[in-house]
Amino acid sequence: MFSLILNCFILLMILKSVLNKNLTEEIDVLVFLPKNNSFLFSQARVAPAIRYAQNALKTDFPNFHFTLNFADSDSVNQAVFTFADRSCDHKPDLILGPVREYEAAGVVRLASHWNIPVISAGALAVAFRNKDTEYSHLTRIAPSYMKMAEIFTAMFEHFTWRSALLLIEDDMKERDCYFTLEAVFHVMEDYTVRSLTFSQEEPLRGDEMLRNIHDVEVVIMCAGADRIREIMLVAHDQQLTNGSYMFFNVDLFNASSYGNGSWRRGDEYDDNARQAYASLNTVTLLRTVKPEYRNFSIEIKTSTDRLGLHDCSDCGNVNMFVEGFHDAMLLYTAALHEAIKNGYNKKNGREITSYMWNTTFEGIAGQVSMDTNGDRNGDFSLMAMTNIEAGSYEVVVNYFGVNKTLQLLSAFNSKHFTIKGRHEANPELPQKSCELGVSALTGVTVGALLGAVMLIAFYFFRKNYRIIIQRRTHCEAPYRGKHHQLKEDSIKANTSAA
Numbered sequence: 001m002f003s004l005i006l007n008c009f010i011l012l013m014i015l016k017s018v019l020n021k022n023l024t025e026e027i028d029v030l031v032f033l034p035k036n037n038s039f040l041f042s043q044a045r046v047a048p049a050i051r052y053a054q055n056a057l058k059t060d061f062p063n064f065h066f067t068l069n070f071a072d073s074d075s076v077n078q079a080v081f082t083f084a085d086r087s088c089d090h091k092p093d094l095i096l097g098p099v100r101e102y103e104a105a106g107v108v109r110l111a112s113h114w115n116i117p118v119i120s121a122g123a124l125a126v127a128f129r130n131k132d133t134e135y136s137h138l139t140r141i142a143p144s145y146m147k148m149a150e151i152f153t154a155m156f157e158h159f160t161w162r163s164a165l166l167l168i169e170d171d172m173k174e175r176d177c178y179f180t181l182e183a184v185f186h187v188m189e190d191y192t193v194r195s196l197t198f199s200q201e202e203p204l205r206g207d208e209m210l211r212n213i214h215d216v217e218v219v220i221m222c223a224g225a226d227r228i229r230e231i232m233l234v235a236h237d238q239q240l241t242n243g244s245y246m247f248f249n250v251d252l253f254n255a256s257s258y259g260n261g262s263w264r265r266g267d268e269y270d271d272n273a274r275q276a277y278a279s280l281n282t283v284t285l286l287r288t289v290k291p292e293y294r295n296f297s298i299e300i301k302t303s304t305d306r307l308g309l310h311d312c313s314d315c316g317n318v319n320m321f322v323e324g325f326h327d328a329m330l331l332y333t334a335a336l337h338e339a340i341k342n343g344y345n346k347k348n349g350r351e352i353t354s355y356m357w358n359t360t361f362e363g364i365a366g367q368v369s370m371d372t373n374g375d376r377n378g379d380f381s382l383m384a385m386t387n388i389e390a391g392s393y394e395v396v397v398n399y400f401g402v403n404k405t406l407q408l409l410s411a412f413n414s415k416h417f418t419i420k421g422r423h424e425a426n427p428e429l430p431q432k433s434c435e436l437g438v439s440a441l442t443g444v445t446v447g448a449l450l451g452a453v454m455l456i457a458f459y460f461f462r463k464n465y466r467i468i469i470q471r472r473t474h475c476e477a478p479y480r481g482k483h484h485q486l487k488e489d490s491i492k493a494n495t496s497a498a
């Protein structure tokens, strides 16, 4: 009896070792990141995070052996060419990156064609949500610009704002600001949204800007820190910061350019800038901290410090790209494990990708939730100046992408978010006629007041209603046109990369 059990035990051990042996997977990872350290997602900054994840995964998945190959992605075509060259005799099993839209477009298309999963903490532009065809194997581990734009629709709904002007500084190279606010334009279809683009080099076109601000309620900006200050100073000078307008800027990546001291330059305008910034609110990523994160962030900081990369003043936090590529390794490994359990292998890119979508897992900084389209749900924070004398900022609102809810924090002051004196429609500006504004309201009110005289009321309402319909259809064309143009440009921009 005893020997039977012993035999069984030995047999089990042998079986287990055979199984283990055959489960060993060699995984070739090709990482596309720029060498140039002026990018927050350069190889030197991100590599330690990927290695950190690789080490951590050894405990739970001892059979997975990752080989990391770093490829340069400093120029647009180089990434695709490198990818093609390296794949001639042996295709990689996983691609991490590229971050920048133009390189990502080419690489992701080719990878999708070759059935190789791609995970990027970049490729944030609207065009990449198109997963049905060309970007089918792309999983976005950092919240895309579309996810960011949701905080604006949530706020517009909550505070009942109706119109916005987008001020976009376009550098015509990375075009980060263009892609950022393009997403806001897409998501805010139900509101009156107009955009004004200016290049980085040209001086501020103050008059044109003010003319466009005049009849909107909310100004949403994406530009360099100095340009933002310049705009706010002009707005302040014109008394637009008196509570009649809301100002927002979007800065997701560079923590040293917003918050406390962002208005200060040590020049004679500091005092005005501080007052102007009292009406400037910044949308940024929500930061969560958990114990494991501290170790991670210390380790990353040590290795970047060793390389002499001191990039921000409060480097306690690692940036979104570094964090994202770390989590990409966790997500891929869990998906590969799942795929193998279900009888697939590492070459089944399509299946592995599908295991990465519509899931939730514990990332290094907190819970990561992937939507059904393989894009991460994003959590964002809104910072506002809470002490005008000191000019200091606090987070006043959080937005959670998973349940699409706004969370008003204790520092939130509803007066700060109430627009004083709604603006009248200005008939001279053509875009204004798009709005379902005063006429509709009058129609309904008149109808209600003259309840007894139903016929007249009905007449009024119908008349107004008809006018609105006509106006809307009349102005639908140019609006759609602009929308279309933005979208086309984004796709064209991506096409030009391939």
Ligand SMILES: *[C@@H]1O[C@H](CO)[C@@H](O)[C@H](O)[C@H]1NC(C)=O
Binding pocket: 036, 037, 038
């Ligand atoms: C790195 O990128 C910056 C910003 O794009 C650029 O000014 C600089 O010339 C680049 N450096 C190298 C070595 O290519």
Ligand SMILES: *[C@@H]1O[C@H](CO)[C@@H](O)[C@H](O)[C@H]1NC(C)=O
Binding pocket: 238, 239, 240, 242, 243, 244, 420, 421
């Ligand atoms: C704020 O300034 C604008 C522009 O000068 C003006 O139209 C508006 O009435 C002012 N609002 C308040 C509340 O003072």
Ligand SMILES: *[C@@H]1O[C@H](CO)[C@@H](O)[C@H](O)[C@H]1NC(C)=O
Binding pocket: 038, 039, 040, 225, 226, 254, 256, 257
């Ligand atoms: C971040 O912002 C600061 C302050 O505006 C600026 O000096 C720095 O160059 C920015 N860093 C990057 C990587 O954009």
Ligand SMILES: *[C@@H]1O[C@H](CO)[C@@H](O)[C@H](O)[C@H]1NC(C)=O
Binding pocket: 291, 292, 295
């Ligand atoms: C962080 O690192 C320290 C020392 O390396 C270790 O003792 C501790 O358990 C780690 N904490 C976590 C949460 O991983």
Ligand SMILES: *[C@@H]1O[C@H](CO)[C@@H](O)[C@H](O)[C@H]1NC(C)=O
Binding pocket: 358, 372
């Ligand atoms: C996503 O996952 C949930 C449960 O995990 C499931 O009920 C749902 O059908 C999935 N959605 C899609 C589109 O696969």
Ligand SMILES: *[C@@H]1O[C@H](CO)[C@@H](O)[C@H](O)[C@H]1NC(C)=O
Binding pocket: 259, 260, 390, 392, 393
């Ligand atoms: C900004 O200043 C306020 C008040 O001095 C302080 O409470 C807050 O922690 C500061 N924020 C940062 C990010 O330093």
Ligand SMILES: *[C@@H]1O[C@H](CO)[C@@H](O)[C@H](O)[C@H]1NC(C)=O
Binding pocket: 400, 402, 403, 405
């Ligand atoms: C939404 O999700 C966040 C984060 O998971 C949670 O803290 C919050 O309570 C949720 N809100 C609602 C209304 O469910």
Ligand SMILES: CC(=O)N[C@H]1CO[C@H](CO)[C@@H](O)[C@@H]1O
Binding pocket: 021, 022
């Ligand atoms: C059943 C099976 O796939 N067995 C393989 C286990 O791994 C060894 C070498 O690693 C192969 O020779 C076997 O064919």
